[in-house]
Amino acid sequence: TALGPRRSRWRNAFMVAQIAGATLFLTTALLFLRSFWTQASTNPGFDTGHLVVLELKPSDFNYDTARSRLLFEHLVERMRAVPGVERVALGDRVPFYVGFPKTTTVSADGTDCATTDCRAVHVYGIGPGYMGALGVPVEAGEEFSPDQAAAHDGVLVSRKLAERLWPGRSAVGEWLREGKDGRQLRVIGVAADVNHHRLGEAPREYLY
Numbered sequence: 001t002a003l004g005p006r007r008s009r010w011r012n013a014f015m016v017a018q019i020a021g022a023t024l025f026l027t028t029a030l031l032f033l034r035s036f037w038t039q040a041s042t043n044p045g046f047d048t049g050h051l052v053v054l055e056l057k058p059s060d061f062n063y064d065t066a067r068s069r070l071l072f073e074h075l076v077e078r079m080r081a082v083p084g085v086e087r088v089a090l091g092d093r094v095p096f097y098v099g100f101p102k103t104t105t106v107s108a109d110g111t112d113c114a115t116t117d118c119r120a121v122h123v124y125g126i127g128p129g130y131m132g133a134l135g136v137p138v139e140a141g142e143e144f145s146p147d148q149a150a151a152h153d154g155v156l157v158s159r160k161l162a163e164r165l166w167p168g169r170s171a172v173g174e175w176l177r178e179g180k181d182g183r184q185l186r187v188i189g190v191a192a193d194v195n196h197h198r199l200g201e202a203p204r205e206y207l208y
Contacts, residue, residue, distance in 0.1 A: 047135025053094050089133035092125035095196045106207060107177050108165040121161055121205040122196070130208070131156070131191055141172035141189030154188040161205035162190045178207070 058068040072090055079088045093099075105118040128144045131137075139159060148154045155176070162171035171187045178185050193203035
């Protein structure tokens, strides 16, 4: 009879621990679910419902630049012929890519980054129709045409970068200097801000 109350106390303590553990797990699950729905309802700035991304690195298969270009041209033609496909475009990366970002320095109004403290911006290499394929609005100007892409002197900038370099006026038609060599580039369009790294992040400055 002396062991009865002690066993009862241990049983009660075990039940309390079970309830506390279940409450903790339930609370954690609810917080996770709320975070998931919050992230799922966040607009990243591009279309997430009708988009297919294919990553291919021909250099891993000993393709040189010329062969890689021919391969991509062939793939684009084949994909455009697939029923239901509306747009196909090429880019060196897509949002939420895995790897290190590419950056460069830019300045406006003829300022030389070699002699001025210019801030670094993220840079993407894209082809004609890239913004349209991802569903990213071009808020001013236009996307690359094939001729503009071949000329290599036009760029798109994100809204955040346009506001920093040309506050209070249109960035379309403006010129900027890029990199330490001060290569001049003409802005042909301003793209909406996009979450490239994580959902809900603050707008960053991008050069396309």
